[in-house]
Amino acid sequence: MNIWFGTTTAKWGEYRVFYLNIRNYIRQLGCVILDDWMDNADVAYKNQIKDRNISEIYKNVTEAIDTVDCVIIEYTVPNFSSSHQINYALIRRKPTLVMRLKKDNPYYTDSYLEALQSTYLTIREYTKDNYKEIIDEFIGYSKLEQGQSRYNIVLAKKQKQYLDWAASKYKLSRSHIIRTLLDQEIEKNTHYKNYMHIK
Numbered sequence: 234m235n236i237w238f239g240t241t242t243a244k245w246g247e248y249r250v251f252y253l254n255i256r257n258y259i260r261q262l263g264c265v266i267l268d269d270w271m272d273n274a275d276v277a278y279k280n281q282i283k284d285r286n287i288s289e290i291y292k293n294v295t296e297a298i299d300t301v302d303c304v305i306i307e308y309t310v311p312n313f314s315s316s317h318q319i320n321y322a323l324i325r326r327k328p329t330l331v332m333r334l335k336k337d338n339p340y341y342t343d344s345y346l347e348a349l350q351s352t353y354l355t356i357r358e359y360t361k362d363n364y365k366e367i368i369d370e371f372i373g374y375s376k377l378e379q380g381q382s383r384y385n386i387v388l389a390k391k392q393k394q395y396l397d398w399a400a401s402k403y404k405l406s407r408s409h410i411i412r413t414l415l416d417q418e419i420e421k422n423t424h425y426k427n428y429m430h431i432k
Contacts, residue, residue: 234264234372237297237327238271239318240307245278251334251361252307258365259305262372267297294318303328303375305368308346316345323351328375331356332367386411 236259240252256271270293276282294314298304304322306315308331322329331346335358346356355374357367388396396407403410419425 234303234376235301236264236266236372237268237294237301237304237318237322238266238306239294239304239315241310241312241315242274242278243312244310245274248307248309249275249278251309251364254361255305255307255332255364255368258368262368264372267301268293295321298322298325298327301327303330303372305330305332305371307332309334319346319354323349323353326353328353328371329355330368330371332359332364333357334359 238256238259240248245252253271253275256266256269259266270290277285298318298321304318304327306319306322306329308315308319319329319331329351331354333356346354355371357371359367396410399405399410400407
């Protein structure tokens with residue numbers, strides 16, 4: 234799976250451990266981070282190099298987001314470039330996880346992000362103890378978003394009879410009937426909609 238991981242270089246010294254932990258865990262999962270820029274940023278920070286080619290960075294970032302399967306942004310320090318990356322990813326219909334350390338961003342509920350209404354956006358608070366499970370969960374969800382998936386379902390006799398009857402009666406495929414019923418369940422399940430930030 235190809236992923237874009239973005240964050241800001243602002244306050245790099247303060248938050249670099251969190252950024253690198255997230256990046257390294259994504260790589261441990263076997264995912265490919267396109268345009269993995271963090272090692273260069275770390276070298277620039279340690280050597281106090283300030284010069285950056287913003288045009289080239291913009292080109293590399295947007296090309297990477299265009300190509301990846303999903304996007305993960307660490308957004309504890311709000312900034313323009315990460316905000317643009319989030320918005321661009323959503324426009325490109327990429328599943329996007331925004332991660333923030335709650336303790337360092339107490340006003341997060343009153344941000345621009347909370348106003349975005351996109352089924353592609355997932356916002357999560359994290360700590361040094363739970364960031365891996367948040368990433369695991371998101372990547373699992375993103376893989377499902379890559380397209381239709383095949384599942385083997387064990388049905389009771391009456392369930393199979395209903396599917397066979399409905400398929401014949403309404404001239405629909407059994408898969409279509411099951412998907413429609415699942416969509417109806419999703420629409421009425423408030424716990425799931427809250428979890429996925431679906432309005």
